[in-house]
Amino acid sequence: MYNYPQKLQKLINEISKLPGIGPKMAERVSIHILKKDVEYIDNFKEILEEIKTLGFCTICFNVSEGPVCDICADDGRDKSIICVVESSEDVITIERTGKFRGYYHILQGLVNPLNNVLPENLRIAELIKRIGKDPVKELILALNHTVEGDATSMFISAMLHDDDNNVITTRLAKGLPMGSDIRYADEITLGQAILERKQV
Ligand SMILES: [Zn+2]
Numbered sequence: 001m002y003n004y005p006q007k008l009q010k011l012i013n014e015i016s017k018l019p020g021i022g023p024k025m026a027e028r029v030s031i032h033i034l035k036k037d038v039e040y041i042d043n044f045k046e047i048l049e050e051i052k053t054l055g056f057c058t059i060c061f062n063v064s065e066g067p068v069c070d071i072c073a074d075d076g077r078d079k080s081i082i083c084v085v086e087s088s089e090d091v092i093t094i095e096r097t098g099k100f101r102g103y104y105h106i107l108q109g110l111v112n113p114l115n116n117v118l119p120e121n122l123r124i125a126e127l128i129k130r131i132g133k134d135p136v137k138e139l140i141l142a143l144n145h146t147v148e149g150d151a152t153s154m155f156i157s158a159m160l161h162d163d164d165n166n167v168i169t170t171r172l173a174k175g176l177p178m179g180s181d182i183r184y185a186d187e188i189t190l191g192q193a194i195l196e197r198k199q200v
Helices: 006-015 023-035 038-051 088-097 124-133 147-162 187-195
Strands: 081-085 103-106 138-141 168-171
Touching: 006 023, 023 038, 081 088, 081 124, 088 103, 088 187, 103 124, 124 147, 138 147, 147 168
Parallel strands: 081 103, 081 138, 138 168
Antiparallel strands: none
16 A cells, blocks of 8 residues: 655654644645745754743743743732633733733643543642732633533632632633633633623
8 A cells, every 4th residue: 555655654643643633634734844945844943943942931831931921020910810721822812802911820721531631730739829829819710611611610619719718719701602712712702701700
């Protein structure tokens, strides 16, 4: 049976490991890269090399060039509110709405026992520690209205109720399409969901 040359097959295999890219798309992307000139490939290689120097903020776990991200380093934001999100993509989405001026905490995932993601695999312990230290009054759980998002929200709320603190927890209003990702919501709908958040 005919197959691709091994070098190309290796590229296809790597690309198909990326989220949301199936085998057919991986073949298309790989052949597209193959058709590009040497300069493009060198540039691509350099960008991948540079990304190795990026890491995560030691406070909120957002992607960051240094130990503290630009948002945590900004003293002008509202220290009484932390917005809890699944990933750094959500930070960008929420920032674009212009409706939030507090700080963030990135969980780096959602509770999903079927995929072996348990609360201890997320940045929840670090979040609870931050609440004990910062003048935080409200935690916005800006997590998707999905089974995983709901399970994660319930877990965090329960932990906060057990803890002796005066922090209230809120969730985004359900104007967002059920079961959908907040990162795909339009800015106006998401901005409105932030303003109309409900206490849980
Ligand atoms: Zn940060």
